[in-house]
Amino acid sequence: MPKATQKSKPSSPDWANSIRELRHKLRLNQVELGQRLHYSAMAISRWERGEQEPTDRGYIELGNLAGDPDCWYFWGRAGLHNENLLRVMPKMRNRLQTSTFANLGTARAGSEAQETHLAKACRNSLAESRGSHAW
Numbered sequence: 001m002p003k004a005t006q007k008s009k010p011s012s013p014d015w016a017n018s019i020r021e022l023r024h025k026l027r028l029n030q031v032e033l034g035q036r037l038h039y040s041a042m043a044i045s046r047w048e049r050g051e052q053e054p055t056d057r058g059y060i061e062l063g064n065l066a067g068d069p070d071c072w073y074f075w076g077r078a079g080l081h082n083e084n085l086l087r088v089m090p091k092m093r094n095r096l097q098t099s100t101f102a103n104l105g106t107a108r109a110g111s112e113a114q115e116t117h118l119a120k121a122c123r124n125s126l127a128e129s130r131g132s133h134a135w
Helices: 015-024 028-037 041-050 058-064 070-077 082-088 091-099 117-131
Strands: none
Touching: 015 041, 015 058, 015 070, 028 041, 028 058, 058 070
């Protein structure tokens, strides 16, 4: 008797896996993610299966939900790159250029050391940018 051939499931594109991972990270189902992005649950399903890629608007909304640093992947898929964003948002560019990291600390991987000065500065800069967007 001949063996039945199994159809191998094609692997999903990276962007589809990233969308699925973000949804799981946010602990949302497809309906809830769709509601937050103003898309149908079926659209989210198609994205996650790699059948249909999100529009630029969809990627931008995914990036907004993802937050830093994951946002840059989704925004990049929409054609937005940090150099372009910094060019059109001078306040952010100026803040990043004038930030000083004179007291850098170091931590070994796996250690439970206190938060480094660099991590604190980055966290504070991110908090400031979220609170004072000049769009």
